[in-house]
Amino acid sequence: MISFSLPACSSFKAVTLSSNELAALLACKLSGSVIYSKDIWKLFFQTFAVSLDGALDIFSGMKVTLTRPDPDVLDALGEVKVNNFSATQLTDAAFITTSFQIRLRPFLSLVSTDFLFSLSSKNFSCQTYEIVVDALSRQTSLMEEVQKEAIVNNFIYPFLSRNDLSDPKCATNMTSISNWLEKNFGNFSAYATLTELQNLNGNFSSFGSLDLLSPTQVAELTLSFGALNSTSQMIRVFNRLETGDAFTNVDVFLTALTSQGTVNITPSVRDFMMNQTFKIISVQFPEFETSTWSSWFTGNLIPLLPSITSEMLTITISNISCTNYEVM
Structure with missing residues (x-):
């Protein structure tokens, strides 16, 4: 049993929790006023790893008011979940859709520089990369301007600039320059410099x-x-x-x-x-x-x-x- 003080959620202190119980515990913690470190969150998610995916599925459909948004939650999920995605999973469109547009969706507005840098190094296919960009784009109304800039500077531009991609700059099968911009930058194109756009696509010259x-x-x-x-x-x-x-x-x-x-x-x-x-x-x-x-x-x-x-x-x-x- 781990020490994870949640006075209002004392009924869920058992080591083995169902997905429903874990989702309720997560909702209780995130609507409270106590902030926990990334390490505590990692220990929490690792302890209940068996029920975690199901709990995240349930939590994504709950209406929870985050009284104090905590970026450490997403950073911890990144280390516990995303960093352990297999090469096959990283190129599986259905899996990445479930992961980013359902399970991680409630936390994406909390993206940190560390989380984004980590994403930029993942071996997504262009299709799964675009799914991640779309998931982030859906949360722009909840983000600070500095986060939107960071998404370009620490994820989008570094990923598209990589020389080891099977489809460099994700330009294949794009019907137009506007199609390329929409798919690869989503709602964040305004946060790129013209030079960055030109480096990735000569049509911007x-x-x-x-x-x-x-x-x-x-x-x-x-x-x-x-x-x-x-x-x-x-x-x-x-x-x-x-x-x-x-x-x-x-x-x-x-x-x-x-x-x-x-x-x-x-x-x-x-x-x-x-x-x-x-x-x-x-x-x-x-x-x-x-x-x-x-x-x-x-x-x-x-x-x-x-x-x-x-x-x-x-x-x-x-x-x-x-x-x-x-x-x-």
């Missing part, structure tokens, strides 16, 4: 991929492709930015663009960019707070301000208070 890129990636493509000197290319850039939330897209795009330091823009291109940007942001002027005025007119718009017109200034001033005028 052209403007043909523009519609698939995040605003930050569009800024990277703009800088690397010379679009700041081409009005025709900049028209395509803004067509992409105006798809969806244009205000946020342009904000993110210009933030990424100006973060690179001084940018040289051909005057005709700058005129176009200022005109399009002003159309997008001016409708939001009545909602601007002091910090918003400052971030735009002392930050994002700096490279474009030489192209501001008297008409734009008139519209701007008519929407601004004296206090906000002073911060511009």
